[in-house]
Amino acid sequence: MTQTLQSTPAADGFRMPGEFEPHDGTWMVWPERPDNWRLGAKPAQEAYAAVAAAIAVSEPVTMAVSRRQFEHARNVLGPGVRVVEMTTDDAWVRDTGPTFVIDGTGARRGVDWHFNAWGGLEGGLYPEWHDDDLVARKILEIEGADRYRAPIVLEGGSIHVDGEGTCLTTEECLLNHNRNPSLAREQIETQLRDHLGVAKVLWLGLGTYEDETDGHVDNIACFVRPGVVALHWTDDESDPQHAISADALRRLEGMTDARGRALEVHRLPMPGPLYMTDEEARGVDAAEGSAARAAGARLAGSYANFLIANTRLVVPQFDLPTDAEALSILGGLFPERDVVGVPGREILLGGGNVHCITQQLPRA
Numbered sequence: 150m151t152q153t154l155q156s157t158p159a160a161d162g163f164r165m166p167g168e169f170e171p172h173d174g175t176w177m178v179w180p181e182r183p184d185n186w187r188l189g190a191k192p193a194q195e196a197y198a199a200v201a202a203a204i205a206v207s208e209p210v211t212m213a214v215s216r217r218q219f220e221h222a223r224n225v226l227g228p229g230v231r232v233v234e235m236t237t238d239d240a241w242v243r244d245t246g247p248t249f250v251i252d253g254t255g256a257r258r259g260v261d262w263h264f265n266a267w268g269g270l271e272g273g274l275y276p277e278w279h280d281d282d283l284v285a286r287k288i289l290e291i292e293g294a295d296r297y298r299a300p301i302v303l304e305g306g307s308i309h310v311d312g313e314g315t316c317l318t319t320e321e322c323l324l325n326h327n328r329n330p331s332l333a334r335e336q337i338e339t340q341l342r343d344h345l346g347v348a349k350v351l352w353l354g355l356g357t358y359e360d361e362t363d364g365h366v367d368n369i370a371c372f373v374r375p376g377v378v379a380l381h382w383t384d385d386e387s388d389p390q391h392a393i394s395a396d397a398l399r400r401l402e403g404m405t406d407a408r409g410r411a412l413e414v415h416r417l418p419m420p421g422p423l424y425m426t427d428e429e430a431r432g433v434d435a436a437e438g439s440a441a442r443a444a445g446a447r448l449a450g451s452y453a454n455f456l457i458a459n460t461r462l463v464v465p466q467f468d469l470p471t472d473a474e475a476l477s478i479l480g481g482l483f484p485e486r487d488v489v490g491v492p493g494r495e496i497l498l499g500g501g502n503v504h505c506i507t508q509q510l511p512r513a
Contacts (some may be wrong), residue, residue, distance in 0.1 A: 151289055153296045154258070157343040163250040163258055164346030167312030168457040169374055171512040174209040175458065176288060177201055178506070179222050180240035181215060184439040185275075185499050187432030196495040197240070198225050200456075200463060200503055203489050205229030207458035211291075213237065213284070233291060238266070238281040241501060243367070244304035246508040247285035249294070250346060257513035258295045260344045261285040262303040267362050268327035269302075274361060274500065276438030292510065299344050301337065302328045306365035306505050308341070311375040314348040314407030316341050321355045321364030328363075349407040353397045357381055358390045360449035361440060367504045368451045370397060373415070373482045376406060381451045382416035390419055415482055418471040423448040429498055440500070450493070454502035455479070456509070462486045465493025465502045 158164065179197060180186050186193040201210045205227060213235035214222040223232045237245070244267070247259030264282045266273035289296045309317040322328070323337055332340075338350045356364025369381045378401055382394045394416075401414045427444040435441075452475035455464040462483045466472045472490060480488045496502050 151293060151295050153298055156297075158250045158258065158260060158297055159343050159346045162252045163256075164252070164312070165248055165250050165310045166511045167310060167372060167375070168509055169372075170312055172208050172459050172509045173512045174211060174510040175204050175456070176242050176246055176508040176510060177210060177212045178235070178237050178240040178242045178245070178284070179212055179214040179218055180499065181218050182239050183434040184436035185239060185433065185442075187429055187442075187498060192495045193499055194222075194225065196492045197506065199491050200496075200506065201230050202227055203461065203463045203491050204456065204458050204507070207461040213242070213288075235284070235287055236280050237284055238275060238278050240499075241505055242284065242508045243306045243501075243505045244362075245281040245284040246305065247289050247294070247296070248305055248308075248345070249509070249511050251511050251513065255513055257292075257511065258297065259285065259289040259292070260297045260299050261289065262299045262305075263301060264304065265302050265328070267304065268325070271327040272363070273327070274440040297344060299340065301332065301340050304362065304365065305508060306362060306367040306501070308345065309366050309371045310345055310347060311372045311406060313375045315375075316345055316347040316350045317353070317366055317370060317372065317378070318350060319353045319356045319364045319366050319369070322362065322366070325363045347407065351404050351406070353400055355393045355396070357449040357451050358393055359447040361500050365505075368449055368454050368501070369394070370401070371453055375408070376410040377413045377415070377482070379415050379417050379453055379479070379482065381419060381453045383419040388419075388422060390422075415478065417452045417478060418474050420450040420452065420467045420469050420471050420475075421448070423450045423467065423497070425498065442498070448497050450497050451502065452479070454504045456503050456507045457483070457486070458509075460486055462488045463503050464488060464490050465496065466490040467494055467497075
């Protein structure tokens with residue numbers, strides 16, 4: 150039986166491991182919401198199934214699925230994917246699932262952050278999020294992991310850690326008034342130290358241009374390993390992304406991590422720019438309070454939104470010339486893993502990509 154703990158992970162000797170550390174598996178949530186996913190979510194479901202299959206070669210995958218979609222998902226997903234029934238509002242387990250933490254004895258617990266659909270009633274992406282706010286607790290029950298209920302609103306895509314005491318995040322997201330308006334930067338840093346077991350927080354400014362999550366760090370920069378960061382980049386100075394990425398590069402090059410190392414930064418090409426087509430927009434059901442899907446809208450595509458699995462790196466692809474360039478760069482950064490591309494556009498149309506729809510279960 151799991152229990153809700155009144156202490157904090159750091160006080161109990163727990164830390165969030167780097168994504169590149171060993172996993173016992175990966176969690177996902179099946180998409181079906183018609184006011185976010187076009188054509189009844191069928192194209193998105195194909196993409197999710199492809200992502201799950203790519204990860205399952207490397208480690209077990211668990212897919213949480215609604216009662217309505219259980220039989221269909223079970224038929225579509227391969228034998229390497231466990232399917233469990235769960236009620237959710239949408240399919241972004243990086244942000245709704247728990248942040249798992251481990252200690253030196255082999256124990257594993259989870260942090261359950263408050264979730265408000267990326268902004269609540271001030272810019273949030275859908276008007277009801279109660280079921281998504283329960284996802285982390287449900288996953289922890291299934292995994293038999295004790296729970297820390299953190300006192301702040303935070304999504305898993307807004308943080309990246311190196312497993313050695315450093316957290317990377319953005320001011321655009323964590324300092325946004327629609328998350329924790331009563332908390333100053335220093336107070337948020339204290340919560341990150343307490344719940345991630347980190348000693349130092351590195352702040353970037355903005356996230357990827359037009360990212361509807363208010364600038365999640367996992368779409369612009371991530372740790373490849375301690376001391377090494379991959380950065381979303383464009384050389385096109387006329388594109389709004391250039392100034393954002395240039396500012397991130399300046400900050401990263403002027404930073405040291407928790408162990409005093411200067412950061413080595415590698416640039417990943419920006420796909421596109423990418424825009425939603427009229428056909429894609431027309432395939433989404435309109436619903437009051439949900440994020441609009443409009444033809445011509447800029448899509449926040451990024452190759453940095455990948456998942457590091459045990460033996461594989463699973464990377465979104467967009468049928469562009471930059472796909473091969475990104476895979477080549479990442480192959481050099483992850484020589485110990487197979488770098489595998491998966492279809493990314495349908496996931497991007499819903500607002501994120503591979504990293505956003507997965508949550509790693511670190512090895513206990």
